[in-house]
Amino acid sequence: MGDQQQPQGTSIGDSLKLPPGFRFHPRDEEIITFYLTFKVFQRGFTCIAIGEVDLNRTEPWELPGKAKMGENEWYFFYQKDRKYPTGMRANRATEAGYWKATGKDKEIYRVTGGVAPPVIIGMKKTLVFYKGRAPRGEKTNWVMHEFRLEGSSRLPCPTSSSTSTGALKSSSASKVVAALAFMHPCILLSLLDLI
């Protein structure tokens, strides 16, 4: 730290020691570019901030305990389940309830700089958790933001090898998505959802 009198911080795993006030707080664009894209094209990808979870077998209140880090928000990759074997509709039910989409999906852009227009790279869907069974579920304070790749980010990197092409094929067959969720008023749960 040189002559810096930095207060003692937090150790994350055994690889990253953060001073107080530093935390994983990614922008939407960073989630897509640096994490979800890697995970989609390289399924074995792991990182220090984002765990993996089976969303259908995990209730929202169990997620903090399964996260790699986070205080009021937690990030996960997950494999989206299909509601019906032949369809693309997602199954977001758990034993205790279900996640229901709300509002309109938000487009996520990469700002290219200069005169080039922003490029769409992902979408963000907001979902609320309801206890019970639809359509009579009881709304809770758990909210999730679900991210998925869109546009150019769904294409493999031009310089990458045929491994990426293989990954692209499998991602075309099973739509690639990502998600983040949070509990009002102060708990933010963030999921990176992947199929």
Add this chain to the structure above:
Amino acid sequence: MGDQQQPQGTSIGDSLKLPPGFRFHPRDEEIITFYLTFKVFQRGFTCIAIGEVDLNRTEPWELPGKAKMGENEWYFFYQKDRKYPTGMRANRATEAGYWKATGKDKEIYRVTGGVAPPVIIGMKKTLVFYKGRAPRGEKTNWVMHEFRLEGSSRLPCPTSSSTSTGALKSSSASKVVAALAFMHPCILLSLLDLI
């Protein structure tokens, strides 16, 4: 990083390399506890995230260039100037305009846990920058949040030496504060203000 396949991140100075999505994003309580309190009782305190600035000689749009880090928000310590030599009223004017308080100050608590009630440790004031001279200034999108110590955080640590007592005396004679400001819709400027 062990077997983690962490994407390449950002170097902060020469002492801290952050993976993508990690940034300085302190809670109000952390600003008070880990940064402003240190600075108040040890004026030579420095850290990697928070620079120092003369707010009266710096226009808001010049602040990003003077920050140690930050993209949409920037943190500084500063010495609050008095409007009149004999009073406690702050002078928050610059050559181009002035910062004007808005809304009600927010109390900042340290959650002690257990059955003990939360302890007040600081206050947060919101200010907006107006171009020109009061009362006819033109409102801008620059907003600042100003933090100051309050309650128990203004007392020196019981285990510390007489150095802290001396610092406490000087801080009693010149009120200790801190601040954060941001530019809507996306630029957040954060100041830690100190007198």
